[in-house]
Amino acid sequence: MKFSELLKGLTPYTAGEQPKNKKYIKLNTNENAYPPSPSVRGVLAAFDADALRLYPDPDASELKLTLAERYGLSPENIFTGNGSDEILGFCFPAFFDRESPPVLFPDVTYSFYPVYAALYGIPYKTPPLRADYTVDAACYSPLVSPSQGVIIANPNAPTGIALPLYGIEEILVQNRETVVIVDEAYAEFGGVTAMPLIDEYDNLLVVRTFSKAYSLAGIRCGYAVGQKPLIDALGVIKNSFNSYTLDSLTIKIAAAACRDMEYYDMINERIANIRDGAARRLRADGFTVLDSAANFLFLKKDGVCGERLFSALKERGILTRHFKGSRTSDFIRATVGTDTETEVFCGAVKEIADGILHGKG
Ligand SMILES: *Cc1c(COP(=O)(O)O)cnc(C)c1O
Numbered sequence: 001m002k003f004s005e006l007l008k009g010l011t012p013y014t015a016g017e018q019p020k021n022k023k024y025i026k027l028n029t030n031e032n033a034y035p036p037s038p039s040v041r042g043v044l045a046a047f048d049a050d051a052l053r054l055y056p057d058p059d060a061s062e063l064k065l066t067l068a069e070r071y072g073l074s075p076e077n078i079f080t081g082n083g084s085d086e087i088l089g090f091c092f093p094a095f096f097d098r099e100s101p102p103v104l105f106p107d108v109t110y111s112f113y114p115v116y117a118a119l120y121g122i123p124y125k126t127p128p129l130r131a132d133y134t135v136d137a138a139c140y141s142p143l144v145s146p147s148q149g150v151i152i153a154n155p156n157a158p159t160g161i162a163l164p165l166y167g168i169e170e171i172l173v174q175n176r177e178t179v180v181i182v183d184e185a186y187a188e189f190g191g192v193t194a195m196p197l198i199d200e201y202d203n204l205l206v207v208r209t210f211s212k213a214y215s216l217a218g219i220r221c222g223y224a225v226g227q228k229p230l231i232d233a234l235g236v237i238k239n240s241f242n243s244y245t246l247d248s249l250t251i252k253i254a255a256a257a258c259r260d261m262e263y264y265d266m267i268n269e270r271i272a273n274i275r276d277g278a279a280r281r282l283r284a285d286g287f288t289v290l291d292s293a294a295n296f297l298f299l300k301k302d303g304v305c306g307e308r309l310f311s312a313l314k315e316r317g318i319l320t321r322h323f324k325g326s327r328t329s330d331f332i333r334a335t336v337g338t339d340t341e342t343e344v345f346c347g348a349v350k351e352i353a354d355g356i357l358h359g360k361g
């Protein structure tokens with residue numbers, strides 16, 4: 001069989017495991033610990049199967065209107081997609097060229113960004129996070145690194161650390177002529193949001209998802225917010241690829257979830273409290289835990305290999321995530337679960353680390 005030259009050069013993203021047989025405490029893909037809001041159930045119960053005969057609204061107008069209302073914007077400022085991954089994937093052909101300066105994103109960040117860059121053959125460069133894993137906004141100045149755009153996950157993944165708004169603004173000011181994509185997959189868990197800067201900066205695109213804060217990873221829905229030219233550009237790419245990226249059920253479910261913010265604020269505040277309690281406890285037990293504004297913790301213990309910690313937890317029925325790479329391999333990333341799940345995780349990770357250290361000593 002003939003395959004493309006492109007295909008041979010690709011290393012695809014590895015998604016976190018979705019176990020099928022064994023029952024795990026699943027803390028590996030940052031899904032929400034709590035169920036979707038009551039009105040999501042209502043939509044599912046009331047949904048008329050006959051409606052599935054027709055193609056969905058290619059513009060997802062109901063969802064765009066709901067989101068626009070919520071942010072005090074116009075539907076022209078909103079783009080919706082099949083998960084924020086799809087939107088990020090559309091950003092590369094919409095804003096970046098092959099024969100141009102590199103796109104910039106941190107050395108430690110969401111590992112899908114370099115995969116999209118490779119798919120579209122777009123050059124990229126990865127300014128290092130500081131030693132404390134914070135983003136150094138100065139690295140994104142064209143005087144330091146000429147670029148054709150910047151992508152910042154805020155809070156960052158897998159560190160969980162949020163860059164204050166003045167850092168985002170510094171990057172926006174330095175790059176007036178090129179797009180700055182702020183991936184806010186975890187903003188609802190206590191990070192800052194760049195949303196208020198949309199009016200002032202025509203180079204800002206904020207990307208959000210229903211997967212984490214809305215407990216809807218199963219429906220695949222994300223959105224982007226920005227000024228009209230950026231949104232229109234994404235529309236051109238989408239309509240050159242697939243007119244119907246959101247199915248009719250997803251549009252209704254996501255719109256219903258947006259109208260239940262009281263519920264979501266409540267569960268996400270609860271998750272933030274569990275996160276902060278767990279971080280304190282783990283630090284008291286001698287772990288290094290980065291300051292997380294997301295629904296996960298990135299932690300390590302001196303003298304304990306991250307991969308061993310990951311494997312031992314898995315053997316005990318607790319799934320976390322381990323990332324190879326010189327700056328991440330000492331760590332594991334654990335989603336913040338319910339109170340009980342978090343209790344079990346904190347106890348197990350301490351026992352395992354102590355066992356490894358004593359075994360050695
Ligand atoms: C989970 C995640 C996404 C993807 O979200 P989907 O909407 O489920 O595709 C994007 N960016 C970051 C940083 C994430 O952690």
